[in-house]
Amino acid sequence: MMQYLDGGLYVAPEDEKDQAIPSEYECVICCGVVLDPKECSECQTLYCSAHLGKDTSLPCPKRCGSSSYRRPHRLVLLQLSKMKFRCQKYPKCQTISTYEGIEAHLKGCAEYQREARRCAKCQPKIDELEAEL
Secondary structure, three states: OOOOOOHHHEEOOOOOOOOOOOHHHEOOOOOOEOOOEEEEOOOOOEEEHHHHOOOOOOOOOOOOOOOOEEOOOHHHHHHHHHOEEEOOOOOOOOOEEEOOOHHHHHHHOHHHHHHHOOOOOOHHHHHHHHHHO
């Protein structure tokens, strides 16, 4: 499962003046786009469910006093599903995917998978060899 989606890869619709992702769809913990979002029952702030973990009794990170989370409203999920993002390996990979399709793309993206297989020990040598190409 994807751990982070960079909001800087958001592709705004042409009629949107602001090209940044709306801040209400950013996780306040990782500052990325919310993945598998959960919503605080009190303040309606969205979080990536991975940050909340299995322990749903954690207090809200925005300190509203709640420790209750739920699935976001269907309209929030609809807005997320309409969003499009560039591949995490942009500009090497030019693919643009929907919010729901980005994880499937990354599983098949040669650029993303190539980097995922690299280890820190081998990386300097790989970079050196690629620079020679």
